[in-house]
Amino acid sequence: MAERMKNKVVIVTGGARGIGKGISHVFASEGAKVLIVVRSEDDAKKVIEEIKINGGEASYFLGDVSNQKDMDNMAKACIERYGKIDILCHNAGIFPEVRLENMTLKDWELVNNVNLKGTFLAVKACMPNMIENQYGKIVITSSITGNKTGNPGLAHYAATKGGVNGFIKTAAIELAKHNITVNGVEPGNIMTEGMGSQLGEEYIKAQEASIPMGKLGEPKDIAYAALFLASDEAKYITGQTIAIDGGQTLPESMFAVH
Ligand code: NAP
Numbered sequence: 001m002a003e004r005m006k007n008k009v010v011i012v013t014g015g016a017r018g019i020g021k022g023i024s025h026v027f028a029s030e031g032a033k034v035l036i037v038v039r040s041e042d043d044a045k046k047v048i049e050e051i052k053i054n055g056g057e058a059s060y061f062l063g064d065v066s067n068q069k070d071m072d073n074m075a076k077a078c079i080e081r082y083g084k085i086d087i088l089c090h091n092a093g094i095f096p097e098v099r100l101e102n103m104t105l106k107d108w109e110l111v112n113n114v115n116l117k118g119t120f121l122a123v124k125a126c127m128p129n130m131i132e133n134q135y136g137k138i139v140i141t142s143s144i145t146g147n148k149t150g151n152p153g154l155a156h157y158a159a160t161k162g163g164v165n166g167f168i169k170t171a172a173i174e175l176a177k178h179n180i181t182v183n184g185v186e187p188g189n190i191m192t193e194g195m196g197s198q199l200g201e202e203y204i205k206a207q208e209a210s211i212p213m214g215k216l217g218e219p220k221d222i223a224y225a226a227l228f229l230a231s232d233e234a235k236y237i238t239g240q241t242i243a244i245d246g247g248q249t250l251p252e253s254m255f256a257v258h
Contacts, residue, residue, distance in 0.1 A: 002029065002030050002031070003030065003031040004030040004031070004227070004231055005027055005030035005031045005032035005087075005227075005230075005231075006030075006031035006032075007031070008027075008031070008032045008033070008086045008087060008230075009032065009033045009035070009078065009082040009083070009084050009085055009086045009087070010027045010032045010033070010034050010035070010086065010087040010088070010089060010230070011034075011035045011037060011074065011075075011078055011085060011087070011088050011089065011090075011122075011126065012024045012027070012034055012035070012036055012037065012089045012091060013037040013038075013065050013074075013088075013089070013090050013091050013092040013118070013122055014037070014038060014065075014091045014092030014093065014141075015034065015036035015037060015038065015044075015047070015089070015091065016036050016038045016043035016044040016046070016047045016060070017038075017043050017192065017193045017194065018190070018192025018193050018194050018195070018219055019091055019141060019187060019190055019192055019219045019222045019223070020036075020089075020091040020092065020141075020219075021043075021047055021219060022218070022219025022220045022221075022222060022223035023089050023091060023219070023222070023223040023226050023227075024036050024047055024051065024058060025047070025050070025051065025054075025220070025223070026220060026223035026224060026226075026227050027087075027089070027223075027226075027227065027230075028051040028054070028056030028057065028058055029054060029056060030227065031056075032056075032086075032087070033057045033058070033081075033082045034051065034056070034057065034058040034059075035058070035059060035060070035061055035074070035077070035078045035081065035082070036048065036058060036059070036060045036061070037060070037061050037062075037063055037065070037074055037092070038060065038062065038063075038092075039062065039063070039064050040062075041060060041062060044060035044062075045060070048060060059081060061073075061074050061077045061078070065090070065092045065114060065118030065119075065121060065122055066113040066114050066117055066118045066121070067121075068121050068125075071118075071121040071122050071124070071125040072125050074122075074125060075125040075126050075128075075129060078126075079129055084129060084133055085126045085129045085130060085136070086130075086133075086135060086136065086137065087136070087137045087138075087139070087230045088122060088123065088126045088136070088137075088138045088139070089139045089140075089141070089226055089230070090118070090119055090122045090123065090138065090139070090140045090141065091140075091141040092114065092118060092122075093114060093115045093118075093141060093143075093160075094110070094111060094114050094115065094157075094194070094198070095111075095154060095157045095194065095198050095199065096110075096111065096198055097153035097154060097198060097199055097203075098153055098156075099152060099153050100155050103155065103156060107156060108156045111156040111157055111160055112156065112159075112160055115157065115160035115161065115163075115164065116160040116163045116164065116167075119140055119164050119167055120167065123138060123140075123167075123171060123182075126138070127175070127180075130175075130178065130180050131175075131178045131180070134178055134179045135179050135180070136175070136178070136179070136180035136181070137180070137181050137183075137229065137230040137231075137234075138171070138175075138180065138181065138182040138183070139183055139184065139185060139226045139229045139230050140164055140167075140168055140182070140183075140184045140185075141184070141185055141187065141222070141226075142161050142164045142165055142168070142184040142185065142186045142241055143157070143158075143161040143164075143186055143187060144186050144187070144188050144243050144245050144248065144249050145157060145158050145161055146158030146159060146160070146161035146162040146163075146165075147161060147162055147165050147186055147241070147243075148186070148243060148249040149248075149249060161186075164184065165184060165186075165241055168182050168183065168184045168239060168240075168241060169239045172238040172239030173239065176238060181229070181234070181235070181237060181238040182238055182239060183229040183234075183237060183238060183239070183240050183241065183242075184240070184241035184242075185222050185225045185226050185229070185241065185242055185244060186241050186242060186243040186244065186245070187217065187221075187222050187244055187245065188211065188216075188217060188243065188244060188245020188246055188248040188249070189204070189207040189208075189211065189216045189217065189245070189248065190216060190217040190218065190219060190221065190222060191204075191216040191217070191218060191219075192219060195216075204216065207248075209254075209257070210248060210251070210254065210257060211245070211246045211247065211248045211257070212246060212247035212248070212250060212251060212257055213246035213247055214246075215246065216246075217244065217245070217246055221244055222244055225242050225244050229242070
C-alpha cells in the first residue's frame with residue numbers, strides 16, 4: 001500500500017459503484033480512511049470487504065445526497081468514526097436519459113435534486129469541520145456534458161453539471177481563506193454500472209466511435225485525477241476542473257477522429 005493519503009479521512013458519496021468505487025479503492029490504497037455514502041448497502045459491503053482484504057480501512061453510511069438531514073448525519077458519522085473530514089469526494093449522481101419532448105417536471109426535479117442540490121448539501125454538511133480544522137479538499141464529480149458538450153436526452157443532467165462547475169468556482173473563492181480547495185473532475189464516457197443500465201449498448205458504441213483513444217475510460221482514470229486534486233501537491237489549485245475523456249472533446253469533426 002502506498003501512503004499519499006496516510007492519516008487522511010475521505011467521504012466518497014456514491015462510492016460503491018462505478019467511478020465512486022474507483023475513487024474509494026484508490027484513496028484506500030493510498031492509506032485514507034474511507035466513508036462510503038450510498039442509499040443501498042449491498043454494493044457498499046462488497047467494496048468495503050475488497051478494501052479490507054487489500055489492507056485498507058473503510059465503512060459505509062446509508063444516506064441520500066438530496067436529503068439535508070442525511071447529509072448532516074453523514075458528516076456527523078464521519079467525525080464520530082474518524083475524528084474529522086479532510087476530503088469530500090462528492091461523486092453521487094444520476095443520468096436517466098429522456099428527450100425534452102418527453103421530459104416531465106418530475107424528471108427535471110429528480111436530476112436537479114440529486115446532482116445539484118446534492119452537491120450543495122454535501123458541501124454544506126462537511127464545511128464546518130473543514131473550517132474548524134482550517135484544512136479541506138473538496139473534489140466534485142462534474143462531467144464534460146453541460147460544460148464542454150451537449151447530449152440528446154440529457155438536458156436536465158447537462159444543466160446540473162454546468163451548475164456544478166459554477167458552484168465550484170464560487171465555493172473555491174469563499175473557502176480559500178480557510179485553506180480549503182474546491183475542484184472538479186469532468187469524466188468523459190467511463191464504463192460504469194450506471195452507464196450500462198441508464199444509457200445502454202447503442203449509446204456506448206456511438207461514444208466509442210467519437211473518442212480519439214477509441215475506447216471508454218475506466219473508473220480509476222477519474223480516481224487518480226481526484227487523488228491528485230485531493231493531495232497536498234495540489235494545495236495551490238482551486239476552482240478548477242479537469243476533463244478526463246480520452247480526447248473526446250478535442251476533434252472538430254468525426255473526420256478528425258479517424
Ligand atoms: P453509477 O455507476 O450509477 O454509480 C452511482 C453511485 O452513486 C452508486 O453508488 C449509487 O448508489 C450512488 N447514488 C446515486 N444516487 C444517489 C443518491 N441520491 N444519494 C446517494 N448515493 C447515490 O454512476 P457513475 O457512472 O459511476 O457516475 C458517478 C458520477 O460520475 C456521477 O456524478 C455522474 O454524473 C458522473 N459522470 C459519469 C460519467 C460516466 O461516463 N459514467 C460521465 C460523466 C460524469 P445507490 O444507488 O446505492 O445509492
